[in-house]
Amino acid sequence: MNLQLEPDVAFGVDPDLGVTAAVADDRPFLDEVLRKHHFRYSSTLDLYLLPGDTPHNTAVRTVARASRDFQNVGLSVAADPCIMLPPPIPTPDRVPVRQALPGQSLTALTGELHELRRSADVADVLEQILDEHHGVVGDLEEFVDTAAVWCERLGTPNGRELGVHLRTIAHHVAFLGDQLVTAQLDLAVMPDLTPDNAPPLAEVPLPARHEIPSVTHTARSRAALASSPNRPAPAGGPEPPDATVRAQAPPPSTRRSR
Template sequence: MNLQLEPDVAFGVHPYLGVAAAVADDRPFLDEVLRRHHFRQSGDLDVYLLPGDTPHNRAVRTVARASREFQDAGLSVAADPRIMLPPPIPTPDGAPVRQALPGQSLTALTGKLHELRRSADIADVLEQILDEHHGVVGDLEEFIDTAAVWCERLDTANGRELGQHLRTIAHHVAFLGDQLVAAQLDLAVMPDVTPDNAPPLSEVPLLPRHDVPSVTHTARTRAALASSPNRPADLPPSPQEAARAPASPSSSRRTR
């Protein structure tokens, strides 16, 4: 069996220039694919680079799509896992910079599930997601709260309304985190191990989700209840609209 020690294409992260790609030789196909995915060759470094202002999520998707195209053509690809890590979060002057951690990449953790067999191992992955300081659930709650503050800074009726709506969503995220903690504890004490003859996780179809109201219906309901020039904010909605209005959640937000 012949082992190929050097990949045809390798993706990595340059400390100053961002996501980069290196090729094993000067085959035109390699150059063509990389350019199609917005990589441009840097003559000084002999590598291909994405534009410096490429958002993190777009860069990750670009690497994934280019890698798939190379692999479909029978070429070998290597990628540095650090590509998945988001950039540091801005902090006030004097505060320590908050570095990204593997637990903040749901894509990386979802891929990790395919390699696990023990319930306790799944619980360990969930623990990374639920980490109070670096988990994605807490980060999502913080992101929504920050978006709510942004809306409230507009100092308009619509901005304050949307800010309150976002804070309600943050309550739901906190409740979701509490439910995941319960599931994580159950997994931690389960003795089950996946049988050796079980099909690969990628071949097991996902269960269908419960039906939820369409975005269009939800948007129309909110628009009907929102204040407008034709309905002053201090007037109550009609009885029919009040009956259709969704009840506000009663769950309390988790303290972080």
């Protein structure tokens, strides 16, 4: 097997230049693809550059799409992982800069659910979107709050009205986070295990929104009474019939969304 030590195209990121691309030679196809994705060639630097005002998420998607175009025709691509790191979130003067971290992909977490069998494992995945520092629920709440401030900064009646509306939405997001924490704690103590003969998750149709059932009192009671590391079964008490397949649940998390 022949290993190609130098890629046909390499993507990187520079603190002053932003996202850049370098090519191995002057093949027209390389130039054509990069220009299609809004890179512009700098003869002074011998590099392709994205416009300086390109938002971070747009730049990441652009590199991914250009890379896919190159790979589809058999070309090799290298990319600096730092391209994925978002810039710091602006803060007021004399307030420490908050360094942003790459967030969890909600799509990837949804994909993880298809491989899980234990309720406790689903709870672990759900906890990732509730993480206080870089969970998507808290990030969404902060995003909506920031959008509200942006609208209020317009100083117009419409801006103030929309700002109030967005702040209400942010409260709903916070409430959603609280409800998800409750669901995550319930999942963490449930002993349930998906049967081996259950159909693949991808083949089970999602319920219509208006048909999603609420959690019943019976289900909550069963979860509350299930044994866990923090609440072992009573000594000498009857063992439930599914004890042989019971998954050991981790201790419930005390972290909450922002």
